[in-house]
Each structure stands twice: as structure tokens, then as C-alpha cells.
Amino acid sequence: MTSQSPAESAEVWQRVVSQLESQGVTARDRAFLRLTQLVGLLDTTALLAVPYQHTKETLETTLRQPIVDALAGELGHDVRLAITVDEDLRRQVEDEGDPAPGPAVTEQVPSDPDRTPYRSNGAGPGEPRSDGHRTPSGAVQTASAEDARLNPKYTFDTFVSGSSNRFAHAASLAVAESPARAYNPLFIYGESGLGKTHLLHAIGHYARSLYPGVRVRYVNSEEFTNDFINSIRDDKAGAFQRRYRNVDFLLVDDIQFLQGKEQTVEEFFHTFNTLHNSEKQVVITSDQPPKRLSGFAERMRSRFEWGLLTDVQPPDLETRIAILKKKAAQEGMQLPDEVLELIGSKISTNIRELEGALIRVTAFASLSSTPPDAALASHVLKDIIPNSESAAITVPTIMAEVADYFQISNDDLCGTSRSRTLVNARQIAMYLCRELTDLSLPKIGQEFGGRDHTTVMHAERKIRQLIGERRALYDQITELTGIIRKASAR
Numbered sequence: 001m002t003s004q005s006p007a008e009s010a011e012v013w014q015r016v017v018s019q020l021e022s023q024g025v026t027a028r029d030r031a032f033l034r035l036t037q038l039v040g041l042l043d044t045t046a047l048l049a050v051p052y053q054h055t056k057e058t059l060e061t062t063l064r065q066p067i068v069d070a071l072a073g074e075l076g077h078d079v080r081l082a083i084t085v086d087e088d089l090r091r092q093v094e095d096e097g098d099p100a101p102g103p104a105v106t107e108q109v110p111s112d113p114d115r116t117p118y119r120s121n122g123a124g125p126g127e128p129r130s131d132g133h134r135t136p137s138g139a140v141q142t143a144s145a146e147d148a149r150l151n152p153k154y155t156f157d158t159f160v161s162g163s164s165n166r167f168a169h170a171a172s173l174a175v176a177e178s179p180a181r182a183y184n185p186l187f188i189y190g191e192s193g194l195g196k197t198h199l200l201h202a203i204g205h206y207a208r209s210l211y212p213g214v215r216v217r218y219v220n221s222e223e224f225t226n227d228f229i230n231s232i233r234d235d236k237a238g239a240f241q242r243r244y245r246n247v248d249f250l251l252v253d254d255i256q257f258l259q260g261k262e263q264t265v266e267e268f269f270h271t272f273n274t275l276h277n278s279e280k281q282v283v284i285t286s287d288q289p290p291k292r293l294s295g296f297a298e299r300m301r302s303r304f305e306w307g308l309l310t311d312v313q314p315p316d317l318e319t320r321i322a323i324l325k326k327k328a329a330q331e332g333m334q335l336p337d338e339v340l341e342l343i344g345s346k347i348s349t350n351i352r353e354l355e356g357a358l359i360r361v362t363a364f365a366s367l368s369s370t371p372p373d374a375a376l377a378s379h380v381l382k383d384i385i386p387n388s389e390s391a392a393i394t395v396p397t398i399m400a401e402v403a404d405y406f407q408i409s410n411d412d413l414c415g416t417s418r419s420r421t422l423v424n425a426r427q428i429a430m431y432l433c434r435e436l437t438d439l440s441l442p443k444i445g446q447e448f449g450g451r452d453h454t455t456v457m458h459a460e461r462k463i464r465q466l467i468g469e470r471r472a473l474y475d476q477i478t479e480l481t482g483i484i485r486k487a488s489a490r
């Protein structure tokens with residue numbers, strides 16, 4: 001993943017150290033620099049490994065700027081630092097009999113694992129590494145991908161940064177690199193479908209790649225609520241608290257859904273305080289800035305503003321096209337620029353809709369064995385783009401129209417029958433809810449008889465995939481979209 005070989009990194013670092021020495025750093029700082037290794041580069045982030053926690057602290061404070069400047073000079077571009085305390089390096093240093101410099105010798109080995117959860121196990125980027133994390137009791141606790149609950153598609157690599165989200169993107173990178181040090185909490189707000197969830201997951205992935213063993217947990221606030229209610233019902237408050245408080249990163253999506261749920265807000269308040277006090281990173285997203293969040297006590301809202309507030313805006317045309325290009329490349333879709341430009345120019349507010357349009361155009365081209373050109377794209381887009389006077393579409397409308405279309409009842413749609421016809425209709429209805437409304441996955445799940453958000457996610461993925469393979473399905477979805485839009489405009 002890094003863009004340099006170990007030998008190149010070592011040479012670059014050697015030159016940086018020589019340059020800083022020639023600028024006259026103190027003897028202690030010189031020793032610290034010599035104990036440091038440049039592991040490699042991850043985009044513009046320089047990964048440094050140090051043997052001791054106090055070396056890291058010095059590098060992050062007094063030496064940060066000189067290192068950043070010297071590295072930028074060497075590499076010819078801006079550089080961020082991500083510093084990790086590496087136990088292998090410590091062993092190596094101690095085996096060579098090179099004592100840790102400075103007065104803080106007693107601090108040589110970080111004694112409190114809770115304060116230093118970001119310790120590398122020594123594997124270089126791209127190499128396999130264990131995900132074990134030592135708890136204060138010494139037991140190895142797994143920080144697995146399942147615990148983190150991250151969507152593998154939402155990474156910084158797949159995120160397009162533009163003027164509409166540049167600040168949120170930079171802040172997200174910074175908290176992943178310097179957890180609880182850069183900004184805590186980081187609060188990202190903005191309208192639906194503009195990439196907030198994507199950024200939350202990307203922070204989790206990136207932190208996990210930088211700091212093996214780091215404990216990350218992503219949660220939508222509706223899931224947090226359900227989890228909390230169930231924990232009280234089942235008398236498992238302790239397990240609930242451990243799930244949300246024994247983490248290094250808590251990533252909370254769509255906090256606005258806690259509004260008015262007094263007990264859950266109170267529980268979240270304590271969770272937040274515990275994490276913040278023990279220097280764990282909290283990232284929150286919302287559709288509104290804290291000041292406009294009703295249903296939260298002032299003490300809670302003001303805490304949301306302790307760290308950094310940043311918004312995401314609808315992307316400009318250039319960014320929309322860049323996003324479409326990235327999505328197309330990611331999915332292996334071959335589409336000429338004129339088609340991407342056409343889609344980007346017709347759909348301007350919501351990135352989820354942009355993706356939906358891309359899928360439909362590709363599906364139609366593949367089903368009709370026609371090359372996807374501008375004429376085909378305009379034809380497809382005509383069916384899916386709302387006209388200016390179209391009203392908001394609701395889940396009950398989608399359910400009623402889908403039920404009517406398949407000649408089934410609303411109860412059938414929400415029920416548990418696994419008959420093929422019903423499963424198919426249910427998945428189509430869920431897909432359309434995702435495409436045509438701003439509702440989150442848990443909210444849609446609730447509307448369908450209290451189903452889990454993963455069921456909705458599965459339905460969405462399945463329909464997305466099949467729509468390009470089955471002509472009948474494509475036609476049904478197109479027809480239903482038209483019917484639902486018409487019914488909503490009435």
C-alpha cells in the first residue's frame with residue numbers, strides 16, 4: 001500500500017535526520033530522531049514508527065513541524081504524520097543496548113495499555129498482522145472487522161474529495177491519524193446522501209490500517225437505541241456499556257434519531273463522557289448542526305461543539321462527475337465520459353441518487369445489448385428523474401403501490417413468509433425505499449415489520465446486482481418508480 005520500498009524510506013529518513021541535525025536540534029531530540037523509522041508513505045501520510053510512547057509524544061509536539069517541513073522538502077508534496085509506537089522496534093533498540101534517551105526512562109514501556117491502544121505489532125503496511133489487542137488485564141481481545149461493523153466499500157480510497165466536502169474529508173483523515181488528539185469529537189453534518197456515513201466508515205478502516213488492534217465501533221443511532229432498550233429488557237446493561245465504552249473509536253451515525261428519546265440520550269451522554277475523559281475518539285454525524293438539534297439538553301449540544309464541527313455540501317458538477325467515474329471504475333463499468341457528464345448534470349443534490357442513475361443506465365445498456373451512449377442515458381434518466389413539482393415520497397406510498405402491483409397485502413410485505421413471490425416483492429420495495437427516500441437502513445427496516453438494517457442492505461445489494469441481469473426486473477422497477485412518483489404527486 002505504501003509508495004516506497006523500505007530501502008527508499010530509510011534513505012529519505014536518513015536525509016531528513018541529517019537536515020534536522022544540521023539545523024541544530026538538541027542532543028535529546030537527535031537521539032529521538034535516530035530511534036525513529038519511516039515505515040512508508042500512505043498517500044500523503046508518512047508513517048513513522050517509534051519505540052516508546054514518550055518518543056511519540058515528542059515527535060508529535062516539538063518535532064512535528066520541523067519533520068513535516070523536512071519531509072515535504074524531500075518528497076516534493078505536503079505531508080501528514082501518523083506515528084505509531086512499535087514494540088518490535090523497542091525490542092530491537094533494547095537488544096542493541098541503545099538506551100532510551102531523555103529523562104523519562106521510567107516511561108520506556110507504556111504501562112497502561114488503555115492509554116496506548118494504537119500500538120503496532122510490527123508488521124509493515126500491506127503485510128499480514130494480528131488484530132489482537134491487549135486489555136489492561138493482559139487478555140488478548142480481538143478488534144475484528146465484525147466488531148467494527150464497517151462496510152468494506154466505504155474507504156478513503158473510494159471517497160472523492162472536492163470543494164463541497166474538502167474540510168470534512170481532511171478532518172476525518174486527521175482524527176484517524178491522531179485519535180483523540182486532533183479533534184474530539186469530530187461532528188460532521190449535512191443533508192442526506194452526501195457522504196457522511198462513507199466518511200465514518202473510512203475513518204474506521206484507515207485507523208485500523210494504521211493502528212492494528214485499535215478497537216473501532218460503528219453504530220447508527222437507531223441501532224444504539226434498540227441495543228440500549230434490549231439491554232435493559234434483558235438485564236444486560238453491563239454488556240451494553242462494555243460494547244460502547246471499551247473502544248478507541250466510537251463512530252455514531254445520524255445522531256438526530258436520538259432526539260426526544262430521553263433515556264437513550266442520557267445513556268449516550270454518559271458513553272460520550274466516558275470515552276472523551278479517557279481520550280478515546282468520538283465521531284458523530286447528523287443532518288443538522290448541534291445548535292439546531294432539538295431534544296438534546298444544552299449540556300449535550302455544547303459537548304458536541306467541543307471538538308470540530310464541519311459540514312458536507314452538495315457536490316459541484318466536477319465532483320459529481322469525478323464520483324461517477326470512480327464508482328464506474330470500481331464496479332468495472334465501461335461508460336463514455338459523455339454519459340457520466342450527462343448523469344452528473346441531471347442529478348445534482350444527492351449522491352445516492354447519482355449512483356442509482358448510474359446503475360440503471362448500465363443495467364439498461366447491458367439488458368438491451370446496446371452501447372451506453374448519451375441517447376440511451378437520456379432515455380433511461382427520463383424515467384427516473386423527478387420533475388420539479390414532484391412531492392416527497394413516503395414509505396407507506398411505496399409499500400401500498402408495490403403491494404398493489406404484485407397483488408399482495410401490506411401485511412404480506414411486512415410479514416415473515418419466505419415464499420419467493422413475497423421475498424421478491426419485499427426486496428423490491430426495500431430497494432425502492434432506499435432509492436426514492438432519504439431514510440436510513442434501520443428506519444426502513446423498522447417500517448418493514450421491525451427488520452434489521454442488514455436485511456435492507458442485503459435487499460438493496462441483491463436488486464442492484466440483478467437489475468442488470470434480468471430484463472423483467474428492470475422493467476418492473478422502472479414501471480413501479482413511475483407509478484410511485486405519480487401517486488406521490490397526487
Ligand SMILES: Nc1ncnc2c1ncn2[C@@H]1O[C@H](COP(=O)(O)OP(=O)(O)OP(=O)(O)O)[C@@H](O)[C@H]1O
Pocket residue numbers: 154158159160161165190191192193194195196197198199254287323326351352355438439440
Ligand atoms: N465524496 C464521495 N465520493 C464517493 N462516494 C460518495 C461520496 N459522497 C457520498 N458518496 C456515496 O454516496 C452514497 C451515499 O452516501 P452516504 O450514505 O455516506 O450519505 P449520508 O450523508 O450518510 O446520508 P444519510 O444521512 O442519508 O445517511 C454512498 O454510497 C457513498 O459511497
